[in-house]
Amino acid sequence: MNVKLLSAALATSALFAIAPASAQGVKIGILNDQSGVYADYGGKWSLEAAKMAVEDFGGEVLGQKIEIVSADHQNKPDTAVAIARKWYDVDGVDMITELTTSSVALAIQDLSREKKKIDIVVGAATSRITGDACQPYGFHWAYDTHALAVGTGGALVKAGGDSWFFLTADYAFGYALEKDTSEVVKANGGKVLGSVRHPLNSSDFSSFLLQAQSSKAKIIGLANAGLDTANSIKQASEFGIVAGGQKLAGLLLTLAEVHGLGLKAAQGLVLTEAYYWDRDDKSREFAERFFKRTSRMPNMIQAGTYSATLSYLKAVKAAGTKDTEAVAAKLKKLPVDDAFAKGKVLANGRFVHDLYLFEVKKPEESKKPWDYYKLISTVEGYMAFPSAAESGCPLTR
Structure with missing residues (x-):
């Protein structure tokens, strides 16, 4: 075979060899x-x-x-x-x-x-x-953080939880959740007394919880998620925060975290989810x-x-x-x-x-495995999320 033809054939084979599998x-x-x-x-x-x-x-x-x-x-x-x-x-x-x-x-x-x-x-x-x-x-x-703020934040303010202190994960998610919830709290006549930020994947929330406790806020908003939320709730119980009259708001809490906590620790928490298995x-x-x-x-x-x-x-x-x-x-x-x-x-x-506002059941209210939520209200989609024009997305201008 001509050397040039052979080289071209090899080059073509190489291109096919590295072509994306997709x-x-x-x-x-x-x-x-x-x-x-x-x-x-x-x-x-x-x-x-x-x-x-x-x-x-x-x-x-x-x-x-x-x-x-x-x-x-x-x-x-x-x-x-x-x-x-x-x-x-x-x-x-x-x-x-x-x-x-x-x-x-x-x-x-x-x-x-x-x-x-x-x-x-x-x-x-x-x-x-x-x-x-x-x-x-x-x-x-x-x-998203706007939907969670409208669901959980809006409901708690309307129920009398009109003073807030935030325990916030120190990265983009936490900042956005605190900001969006603060805006909903204020729009509904409430006030924000302060906030404290904690590192992602914290094991000790004691100093942060003591600041929240001393604020005397009616609602301590947990602007975190996953194990950070679960550990916040567990340690808040040890400090007697809920027993002392303050209420915890799990701003991003899902069935997985409630299951990990157990109903004894999680009972009474109000949360917003877009899906519940038994709905x-x-x-x-x-x-x-x-x-x-x-x-x-x-x-x-x-x-x-x-x-x-x-x-x-x-x-x-x-x-x-x-x-x-x-x-x-x-x-x-x-x-x-x-x-x-x-x-x-x-x-x-x-x-x-739509999203759904739930309250975590008391242990005696649960009738079967994974029976954790009782529905409080439905947050309709047009209320949970801003329109494209109102979102701030440059694509919609």
Whole structure:
């Protein structure tokens, strides 16, 4: 063979060898905390929910196999970006979802904009994701700090909890949750007496809780999540804070943390979730299948990951292509109605759906395993989330 022809053939072979695997399939990445403070909050259970979505969809789309990859970002934005960059550039990942931890989600938003790839945030909370940090291919699915503030914060102020002190996780999520809840408290006639910030994954909350106790605020707002919230509640009990007349507000508390605490410690807590396994027939059917695989009931992060994954695959099918622009457009056009929620996606990428205000049952009120919540009220989607025009997203101006 001519030397030049041989060289050209080898070069062509090399190009095919390094072509992203996703060229022959659809690849979805689950990127979250699988070993740290949020491991129960989403963790490997979110991965299992995504697998369920792929199976329910049929395992392939547009005649191509659907593959899921996962990784632990350890709540470090630089680690998350390094993983995601390799996924996008080398491994051919088409979409990344879950993305627990707001600082991580914001970093992946920037990378996804640069790479023109879709990300669907489920586990992270900051409302900036579809606000000032929005991007054309970014979506926010389960809840956000604005919705939690309207649900839990608004309800407690109206019930007489008109003075607040915040115990806040010292990173983007905590700041956003404190800010959004403070605004709702003040808008409803309440006042904020102060706040204190604690590091992520703290083990000792004593000094922070003593400051909250000495503030004499009626409500101590826990602007944290996962094990930080659970440990805050446990140590607050040891200090006699609730017994002394102050009330704890778990601003981001899910079924996973309530289960870890147990009803004796968690009883009476008011919280907002977008999903509860025992709410209706559709949520129960999904939860029972999830339980058979995991021996636990799903929370809103895990059910939300199922919904995000399923919605992405439906958008790919409707678009007839994996092209990012076409799929993003379909995600914003197609209605959502699944085991997690029913609603629509706005122009800024915010999935708007109802949320629910719950009170944790007393031990004697629980009639069966995982029977933890009683419904107080429904927070309708249009109240929970701002419109696209009001969100601060530059895309909607």
